[in-house]
Amino acid sequence: MEHKPDGSYYAVIFTSKRTGGDQGYGHMADRMEELAGKQPGFIGIESARDAAGVGITVSYWESLEPIGNWKNNEAHRVAQDKGKQFWYDNYTVRICKVEKEYSFGLE
Numbered sequence: 465m466e467h468k469p470d471g472s473y474y475a476v477i478f479t480s481k482r483t484g485g486d487q488g489y490g491h492m493a494d495r496m497e498e499l500a501g502k503q504p505g506f507i508g509i510e511s512a513r514d515a516a517g518v519g520i521t522v523s524y525w526e527s528l529e530p531i532g533n534w535k536n537n538e539a540h541r542v543a544q545d546k547g548k549q550f551w552y553d554n555y556t557v558r559i560c561k562v563e564k565e566y567s568f569g570l571e
């Protein structure tokens with residue numbers, strides 16, 4: 465994450481199974497990450513994908529309101545529609561409140 469907020473915050477956990485081929489996915493993913501980073505209330509993002517196309521992306525937000533604003537962002541809605549049409553076999557979105565965090569080995 466870019467910075468840790470004081471107190472609790474929210475995590476949007478997006479788990480997915482990709483379709484084969486890129487079909488413009490890489491460019492759009494980079495664009496969405498850049499755009500999300502400019503949204504009020506955005507804290508950071510972490511992402512991983514395995515060789516079979518199963519991925520997890522977790523974005524962090526200060527509250528539920530900016531999560532709703534991001535979900536309804538016009539450019540993000542276009543990406544969501546393309547995801548359903550071309551990029552994902554399936555996906556699940558979970559929104560969780562993070563009450564506490566701790567780490568090991570980070571500066």
